[in-house]
Amino acid sequence: MGRIVYVNNEYIPENEARISIFDRGFLFADAVYEVTAVLGGKLVDFSGHMRRLHRSLQELSMEIFLNEEELLAIHRELIKKNDLYDGAIYIQVSRGSADRDFLFPTEHPLRQTCILFTQKKDLRSVKPGISIISEPDIRWGRRDIKTVQLLASSLAKVKAKQAGKGDAWLVAENGQVTEGTSSNAYMVTQDDSIVTRNLSNSILAGITRDSVLRLAAENNLKIEERPFTIAEAQQAKEAFSTSATTFVQPVIAIDGVQIGNGKPGPLTRRLTEIYFEESERTAL
């Protein structure tokens, strides 16, 4: 049996779900999304994801007709209906459907399209670390908005896969790493400082990033929020990335250059444990 998904107020079997061909999410990538991890049937960092969803919508002059309590109820209902233990829930909100026009439709209220579905994922296996490649960052300039405009990231990820690697880190024209294709990027300096790019329009403000940096600070670890280059990361003691569905992911080689001893470093492993424990403790 397929999944039960949510489409505009209805819980239906996935093969019965229908969206208009005129949906602006489909025609213009005029839609935003969130992915929240589900650990042991509970939602990780849920409030953070919903806060960012609201911000993304606001930045595109959209509003959502559901409040956080209602969104939580829908997420929980989907977990229940799909008997989801470990995995993720995807939510997408588009401006809705109207005849194709670059201008936003003026008819009010345009009915937004809101869909949610679950995905089963293994979130518990010990991560041996991934090798990554670097790729030019060819995405648009508002990467702080979590839109469904993901083709550039998808192409970079495919290139990494074709090279037999786990992911790509994206590099701006000035040579500085922005982030991973669907993760934030970090290196650990020789004097044990955790370095990750500062927040701006150039990167997505990762919810996992936020939690990991908070936990690192609480554990008296040194943090530097600043850009860094691939060359710097290749000389680093450790490297890793974070995202809602990979948590803390060790990076053990970049463009063929081994990081440290080529194994997940101690600080990365410590952050992996701290974040996992905190997620299990605070999941809703």
Ligand code: PLP
């Ligand atoms: N950066 C990009 C481009 C992403 O797509 C993602 C997640 O999908 C992240 C960073 C990590 O964000 P989060 O920790 O909220 O999953």
